[in-house]
Amino acid sequence: MIHSMDNTVILPTWLIANTREPPRRNWGARIVQDRVADVAPNDRLCQRYPDDQQWDATDQVLAPGFVNTHTHLYGVLAHGIPLEHAPSGFLPFLAEFWWPRVENRLDQEMICAATDLQCVRLLQSGVTSFYDCLEAPFALPGCLDAQAQVVRRRGLRGILSFEATERVSAANGQLGLKENAEFIAACRTRGDLVSGMMCFHTSFSCSADFIRQAFTLARDLQVPVHMHCAEGTYEPEYVLEHFGKRPMCYYDSLGVAGPDMLASQCVQVDSAEIALMAERRVRMSHMPLSNCEVGGGIAPVPELIAAGVQVGLGSDGYIDDFFEVMRGAFLIHKASHRDSRVMPANLVWYLATEGGARVIGLDSVGRVEPGWQADLQLIDATLPTPLTEHNLYDQLLLYRNQSHVRAAIVAGRTLMRDGQVIGLDVEMLHRRAHAAAARVWAHRCEL
Numbered sequence: 001m002i003h004s005m006d007n008t009v010i011l012p013t014w015l016i017a018n019t020r021e022p023p024r025r026n027w028g029a030r031i032v033q034d035r036v037a038d039v040a041p042n043d044r045l046c047q048r049y050p051d052d053q054q055w056d057a058t059d060q061v062l063a064p065g066f067v068n069t070h071t072h073l074y075g076v077l078a079h080g081i082p083l084e085h086a087p088s089g090f091l092p093f094l095a096e097f098w099w100p101r102v103e104n105r106l107d108q109e110m111i112c113a114a115t116d117l118q119c120v121r122l123l124q125s126g127v128t129s130f131y132d133c134l135e136a137p138f139a140l141p142g143c144l145d146a147q148a149q150v151v152r153r154r155g156l157r158g159i160l161s162f163e164a165t166e167r168v169s170a171a172n173g174q175l176g177l178k179e180n181a182e183f184i185a186a187c188r189t190r191g192d193l194v195s196g197m198m199c200f201h202t203s204f205s206c207s208a209d210f211i212r213q214a215f216t217l218a219r220d221l222q223v224p225v226h227m228h229c230a231e232g233t234y235e236p237e238y239v240l241e242h243f244g245k246r247p248m249c250y251y252d253s254l255g256v257a258g259p260d261m262l263a264s265q266c267v268q269v270d271s272a273e274i275a276l277m278a279e280r281r282v283r284m285s286h287m288p289l290s291n292c293e294v295g296g297g298i299a300p301v302p303e304l305i306a307a308g309v310q311v312g313l314g315s316d317g318y319i320d321d322f323f324e325v326m327r328g329a330f331l332i333h334k335a336s337h338r339d340s341r342v343m344p345a346n347l348v349w350y351l352a353t354e355g356g357a358r359v360i361g362l363d364s365v366g367r368v369e370p371g372w373q374a375d376l377q378l379i380d381a382t383l384p385t386p387l388t389e390h391n392l393y394d395q396l397l398l399y400r401n402q403s404h405v406r407a408a409i410v411a412g413r414t415l416m417r418d419g420q421v422i423g424l425d426v427e428m429l430h431r432r433a434h435a436a437a438a439r440v441w442a443h444r445c446e447l
């Protein structure tokens with residue numbers, strides 16, 4: 001049973017209200033229905049609202065829930081999949097492993113089993129909103145509806161999409177676009193926490209006409225369009241060879257680079273592409289850990305941010321603990337720039353919360369301020385050394401992980417409390433995911 005909160009004051013030891021400001025000691029928030037109604041020192045909240053329920057969160061930090069701007073929930077089924085050898089590059093990673101052994105095998109039961117388990121794992125990691133990218137060409141049609149039912153049952157704020165691609169066939173590509181368009185329209189009619197986004201795979205797996213078609217559909221439906229972009233050197237080399245331009249310039253030549261474009265990865269983009277992204281107000285999702293996994297390189301995120309590009313963070317269905325993702329973003333750019341001032345902790349917190357919400361188009365998500373959505377988390381703050389307003393962002397980013405998340409609240413509903421996701425048989429979810437993974441992993445010799 002998911003608990004709705006009626007007029008509750010949450011009384012933590014620390015409050016992160018807005019990641020662009022220092023945290024506040026002994027401040028809390030009042031929640032009324034799905035929104036934050038007031039933010040003030042704890043003693044003043046108790047005086048102002050004596051009849052409210054009081055949630056004692058001593059030694060905890062009240063913070064905006066994390067926004068995972070890019071995940072593949074089905075990706076959990078590939079964790080630990082047996083491989084004879086590591087793929088020799090980005091294209092072999094897709095063509096020899098990810099497509100034949102994972103995505104082509106997915107059916108709707110596997111997708112739902114993974115989604116159910118991952119909704120729990122997202123909450124355990126403090127993630128209250130996410131954008132998911134599903135590629136499962138043989139689970140069409142209806143896979144987004146099936147997935148959405150699971151997300152609605154679990155209560156998270158989710159944006160779902162199907163990663164349409166012509167890599168199987170032109171007809172399969174059309175099925176993927178249709179899946180998105182119908183899902184987006186149906187979600188709009190319902191008006192709940194689950195919505196849709198248009199999505200296609202890449203410029204090397206989709207034709208120019210197909211890409212234009214995706215943007216035209218999205219414009220009619222008033223949603224952004226997501227794609228993977230330059231995750232390694234393969235795509236820039238392919239696009240340069242076939243179209244004489246680098247990927248972002250190619251998209252611009254198609255007339256689609258603009259504010260409704262959400263480009264994930266952007267690892268191998270050059271300075272001209274960065275300037276173009278800023279000029280066209282293209283949004284970007286950064287996946288520091290999966291970039292390492294596929295050997296794609298290190299995305300020029302400090303440069304993108306300096307140019308004015310809106311950036312969010314994502315797990316990419318790889319390492320799910322969002323504190324790990326933040327640590328990746330915090331550390332790898334310091335190393336690659338040989339400068340410890342790059343990507344300070346509060347900037348990474350911003351990317352993980354409000355910045356991410358802006359990237360995936362969520363309104364009033366990512367701060368604990370009056371009128372903003374009550375999408376919140378409580379993090380255990382008992383550390384070996386004292387917390388101060390000057391070190392709190394660093395201390396939490398470096399020394400916390402998902403086991404320290406005590407509560408998760410979405411739109412004013414408590415989905416996790418005292419470290420436990422409410423009303424769930426987690427063992428059952430694990431058993432179901434194990435069975436689905438066993439089916440994905442089976443028959444690999446046929447390939």
Ligand SMILES: [Zn+2]
Nearest residue numbers: 070072228316
């Ligand atoms: Zn991805």
